[in-house]
Amino acid sequence: MKIVATIEARMTSSRLPGKVLLPAQGKPMLYHLVNRLKAVPSIREIILATTINATDDVLIDFARQENILHYRGSEEDVMSRVIGAAETARADVIVEITGDCPIIDPDLVEQTIQMYLHHEAAYVSNTHISSYPGGMDTQVFSLESLKRSATMTDDSLDHEHVSLHMRNHPEIFSHIHLIAPPSLHWPNLGLTLDEQADYILLKRIIETLSPKNPLFSCLDTIQLLKQNPDWLEINRHVIRKGNT
Template identity: 65%
Template sequence: MKIVATIEARMGSTRLPGKVLLPALGRPMLAHLVRRLKAVSSIDEIVLATSTLEADDVLADFAKKYGIAVFRGSEEDVMGRVLGAAESVGGDIVVEITGDCPVIDPDLVEQTIRVFLRNNAAYAANSYISSYPDGMDTQVFTVDALRMSASMTDDPLDREHVSRHMVNNPDLFKHAYLIAPPSLHWPGLGLTLDEPADYQLLTKLIEHLGKDDPLFGCGAIIDTLKNNPEWLGINDDISRTNVRPQ
């Protein structure tokens, strides 16, 4: 069973254009994410799933430079794009990651994969039940499940939010969920790259922790923010639009 991590990324962003290639500690934010996914032992291949828009040509160049595969598909049909990305490299299992999670914890990604495999699930996530900081989000599902889901829905929201249909139909797709232990429980903490203030906070964390350990984990981030509570004010007032299917 080939396990493939797909990274959804585009250059277009109304709030922070070109955000995935903004620099931190001498590397693009997206490069920090790729390095972290390469450290996940269960992942066999990484595919950057971007659009066919000319503006995203630079992301295809990025993929080549950093030694990962690239698949280009619809800007709006993200479900179809992720499915195409996984199929393009012969994947059996998808580890779905969004490009705005540059400090995702490799251990949490690995743990989600193991829970998925151990429970013989069609879908597993550490994000459905809100407990980890926003930015640690990992979803795992079989390519067969995604293919089946894609064949069953044309709802624009389902096509935009890759797993929405699977999540809303647990009778068709067996689920498994991870919940954060007390030491990592901080669902209100925003560690995704959405706004200029997020970029400021994430850059501070990467520069502070990344020099000694480029793969610093969620626990190190939480400890750092507890020791530097003034940093929390940097992006504390951002309203997070976290779409949770009902």
């Protein structure tokens, strides 16, 4: 069984264009994400799922430089893009990650994968029921399930938000949801890279914790922010799009 992480990323983000290549600790944000996924024991391959837009040529260069696979597909139909990426990587199981999670915790990704492997559920995630900080978002399902889901819906929203149809139909695709333990429970903490304020906060977190441990954990981040509560004001005003 081949487990593959797909990273959805593009340069034309409406709120913060080019965000995935913004620098922190001398490396692009996307580098930090890829480096963390490389540390997840069960992941056999990583593939960058980007678009056919010329603006995303730079992401193909990045993928080659980091020795990960890449796939180019539709900007709007992200579901078909992820399917194409997973097929290119010959995946059996998809670990779906978005490019705006540069400090995702490898242990939480592995935990979600293990939950999928040891249970009968078609869809496993730590994000559909909000409990972890934003930015730890991991979803795991088989390529077969995603392809089946794609054949069952023509709704553009389902095709834009890869797993939405599976999430909305637990009677077809059985679910397991990981809930954060008390030490990691902070659902209102925004650690996703959506706007400039998020970049300022994430850059500060990375440049504070990375020198000692580039793979610092979610708990490390929470402890740092509790020690520096004024940092929470940096991106408190950012309105999240929600778990569509």
